[in-house]
Amino acid sequence: MTDFAALPLSPALRPGLDALGYTAATPIQAQSLPPILEGRDLLAQAPTGSGKTAAFGLGLLQRLDPGQSRCQALVLCPTRELADQVGRQLRRLATGIPNLKLSVLTGGVALEPQIASLQAHDPQVVVGTPGRVQELARKRVLHLGVVRTLVLDEADRMLDMGFEEPVREIANRCHGQRQTLLFSATFPDAIRELARQLLRNPVEVSVDGGESAPDIEQRFFDVDPQFRQKAVAGLLLRHRPESAVVFCNTRKDVDEVAGSLRQFGFSALALHGDMEQRDRDEVLLQLANRSCNVLVASDVAARGLDVEDLAAVVNYELPTDVDAYRHRIGRTGRAGRRG
Template sequence: MGYKQATPIQAQAIPHILESKDLIACAQTGTGKTAAFLVPTLSKIAEAKFDFTSTLILVPTRELAKQIDDQVEGLSYFTGATSIAIYGGNNAQNWDQQKHALTSGADIIIATPGRLIAHMQMGYVKLDQLKYLILDEADKMLDMGFMDDLMKIINQLPKERQTLLFSATMPPKIREFARKILQQPEEISLSISKPAANIDQQIYLVYDQQKLKLLQHILKDAEVQTMILFTSRKSAVNEIVRALQKMGFEAEGISSDRTQDEREATLQKFRNKQLQVLVATDVMSRGIDVDNISHVVNFDVPQDAEDYVHRIGRTARAGTKGMAITFVNERDQERLVKIEKLIERELPKLTLPEAVGESPAYDPVGNRSKFSRDKGGRGGSRSGGGPRREGSTGGSGDRNRSQKPRGERPAAAAPAGERPSQANQATGTPTSATGEVKKKKRRKKPFRPKNTEGGTSSAPATPAAE
């Protein structure tokens, strides 16, 4: 697999895992966390020769589930260990394949919480002998509203097990969650919320109408090999892709609106260097490992400062160099201040090329007051009153825990006829599904909090599997 020397997180985590201790580990993205838990766990599976499902790995997104499954396949080549990725967004045939793997007892299950619960509700998932529970990108799962689903799954697992929690950040809610599910854990913390030192971070202050012209200038003048461009609004993905294609660049987009097959095909083309630019929402910001990404562009500033760290962590991986460029409009200047506070450094604000025009003044305090007045005290988090931003958490604190991502419901995961008692859930409507309820939902829609990958959220329901 090309591993020659353990990274710091691997060197510290592997001994604890081999000693069967619970572990809470925090390290920045791109530091080798996946191998840190896979290598020792596969070693234990190979020695024990279990004839049942011994390991459950829970992750927030489909892409991460698929990537970990691929790594298991490579690392377990000589162990005979079997694995299956369980996630939504596929057809009835995939459901049947997942059901077969769950009933036949694959050694390792890698799953998104919503999809796993859909299978568990069918009654054939047997995890009563589970030995190892691993939660990867735990902070992202909690941000996406998966707390209830996680606890529902964990409460059905054996109390006597080894639990490993890996996270890129360590906010208080993660520590509280860890206290509930881990027993006397060892703790590892490495470079929390700090981008890699070899990322050249640059800021451009721009008006929204200047962004595409500036992007064209960067693509023509910089030595861009491969670039991921992040936008917080999934509605903007296709617009940006079309604009790039008109400029003559090979570009495609990934968002929750595309099918899983389409997303995987686009990602594979990007890995094969058939695309110069991949336009993505924050579905691509966590755990996705693509080699030799030379540039990351933030077309807008993410709502959460920690998401900035995850986005730009797609470049300069494994000790290489990379460049991260962020476009900051007037409304987003306050968010930039929070990012600089988090990473404990001021980022250089570059002068716009003459052909692009004049930059707006850098005045975070004044702009905050200005846009708060414009929105009647609601702040100015959206550019130009556009669509809600995909990937936003809709605020902080306790409100986050109640927000549920819209999208796949557990009932929608099963083929027609398998779950007639929950048919209404497949459409995302309340159980009563009356016309009056639908009208009420339409009237409330503009006032729903912003949500993570998957758009706005409806009334509290089981979170969807990415």
């Protein structure tokens, strides 16, 4: 099964599929959508860029009751950037569902407007980061008692960031007979234990490599540390990618490398976790519309950064683990393109 037309999807979801140009399912969608649509819990291993958002998005939208103005679906993401990206895609998939209210609730932005919005009208779908969702639920303005679908997106990253306790508390606030969908790039012991406690007899699927593997050419350059900034500039000048992300391990390096590249004539901007959310949004907008052609970032951008046709990724230094490397380079070579 690789065709969306073969799935028992609601007619209300067809406009969203058409708007996104989706006809054939990716491997993770083909494996996970049938059990999701049957209402089964799911434990899924999928690499970045494999199409998992559409898989769980179609599933949670299918289960919505548009006439019920309570939160029925909750997607937890590790970062603000990923939550924003997931929220945008779910809104497009929901094009054919009238009067749907979807709220993206993350930290790094003012709490009061989020409270006011929730008090005015409960959203039917919430996409958020664990800390902010936990805070709003504790304040009794976000009501999770009737949540029918709980999605844990990039669950391994959430645990790495210390969100295990908020995730467990949030899950306990959701309906006891909910459907739980857990997506993770890796299955360490902590993820297995979390799944054992939160999921009921889950279907397990795995898409790792094979036909879904991104087409990314990788090159390694051995450079003396004192010449590293010049080497990055030289490589970008030599290969001239239309857009590139340079990943650094520290905020200090992010600022220094961005400044160095500007001296070499690049329109380079910095992105790291200590920036205000509006400044981060502005940087991502400039990269997306090509008014900035090089983004220098810490790992805060390694997940959830989705720039149309990003040409190249540069690791200023190697990250500390293989998974972080995989997620960094996964910003390029997406949706069947080369990187």
